[in-house]
Amino acid sequence: MHISNIGDSQAVPDHASRALEILRTVFGYPAFRGQQQDIIAHITSGHDALVLMPTGGGKSLCYQIPAMIRHGVGVVVSPLIALMQDQVDALETAGVRAAYLNSTQSYDEVLQVEQAVLKNELDLLYIAPERLVTPRCLNWLKKAEISLFAIDEAHCVSQWGHDFRPEYIQLSVLHECFPDVPRVALTATADRQTREEIVSRLKLDSARQFISSFDRPNIRYIIVEKENARRQLLDFIRTRHSGQAGIVYCLSRRKVEETVAFLTEQHISALPYHAGLDHAVRAENQARFLREDGIVMVATIAFGMGIDKPDVRFVAHLDMPRSMEGYYQETGRAGRDGQPATAWMAYGLQDVVLQRRMIDESDADMVHRRIQKEKLEALLGFCESLTCRRVRLLEYFGESSEPCGNCDVCLSPPVAQDGTEDMQKLLSTIYRVGQRFGALHVIDVLRGIHSERVLQWHHHELSTFGIGRGKSAAEWRSVLRQAVAAEYVFADHDEYNALKLTEKARPVLKGETKVFLRPYVRPDKKRKTLSITTGQPALPPQEQKLMERLKWWRMEVARRQNMPAYVILQDATLREIAVIKPKTPDDLLHIAGMGSKRLSMWGRDILELVSGFDESSDE
Known part of the structure; x- marks a missing residue:
């Protein structure tokens, strides 16, 4: 199902009603969250924006819906070509005309996409920044009708950040070449200094800034004294997240490999990801992580940006990150679906020594090293905090809050x-x-x-x-x-x-x-004090059986379509189906995450599965 474009001459109320229609019929959500509606109205009206929204907060809809309403194609700058295919698959599954351009495509495939753009046959085009800033690409885009530019992961423009990408600085050319096309920069992680750098380098001086809460209330933050980190990790996974998808971050490639070997020996499905692996191996491991259930990815910080997998139930750090931004960015990859998740870290003296040494021995100038030290000090303060972790984390990003009651400090308060x-x-x-x-x-x-x-x-x-x-x-x-x-x-x-x-x-x-x-606090004692479950309440036995059947059906569809299972339907949607047991297409359409296109493709199969399950249960 394609939602036809609406001209910019339409009144704002028409934009608003159209946006809500797209949200409901295409993406399958009943209402906007937080600032989404205001952001969409602002961009649809042709204005620039800087959007800070936590991972899982629905940033993508903030540019996808305006691109579908405005004339022309929305060009999305995405830093990781390995994920473009999945992003486009998810949109096409929802009925959106989308494509990507990257180095994995043949000349004929590139030409086909370029022609589709010139013929105004696409709503969204994903493209890497390296390609976008080339003279050939810019000259080609000047011949097309562009509805907007969305610069995803905009914090990559910051030279002080851990994800700095030099080609992002060149994106200021968009302001010069396309002065009348609205631009929106989006990120989940940016303190005040990084926000100022994004505005300056991308020439977004007149852009309205939308800063959502940085709080991820579904994530439980836990930090333990590092003693035998791998054994502690194994205990954490077995007691809290057995059989669930997770990401484990290590500082070095060697530690990644050793941790994978250890987890594999303990019968946990683990895969490595770091820059030292062959590109094909990295791509295959990432594909398996995205497509299969229950995989634990052990990685350096080379892995994770742009990962859309919604059911990552935990992120663990075996080494301390370099900054609060890095920690927030990495832990934010857990629980994108809004369901309970855990951010766990084993932290010790050697982490502090090593991070300080890396700063002192770096080639950076004195100003850069001073800023890195300040960022590290903020993270150390977070690790050693005697008060709520969430309060300390949000304070760093300029936001105040009350104690959360859901971190290790709140659940087992230390007494100074x-x-x-x-x-x-x-x-x-x-x-x-x-x-x-x-x-x-x-x-x-x-x-x-x-x-x-x-x-x-x-x-x-x-x-x-x-x-x-x-x-x-x-x-x-x-x-x-x-x-x-x-x-x-x-x-x-x-x-x-x-x-x-x-x-x-x-x-x-x-x-x-x-x-x-x-x-x-001894690690074994701390684990006992935090034995409260972090998972969702268990479904009743019959609903759980239906949920498992739905997952099996989804896995078969995903295998035939060669795409991640969550692109078909997310766990939260399957869970709601298992609980409600819809009997008609209209019942199914009202379940969050379904949408018209998915209903037309798989509605009959789902209803038959639910009906057959009910009949077998009655026997």
């Missing part, structure tokens, strides 16, 4: 303890060993361990030897990690990662400053 004496013991020991030894040695001295190195250096004769016997090594690592996070201590870049004191340590040692510490 006066840790001045413990911190003084630690700092004194670092000083007494000459600021020449790493964490393991310092903790051995504190705990009174007669190790070979302690005896070799006569550190058993120091006044601080054994003054920390009452705490375990894990407890002292927690104190040390907080000392590094508070910048009382830093690890030198020598081969021993020698711990050294900073100027901030002086008033602590002199007793002029009190220190409050987050108490250490």
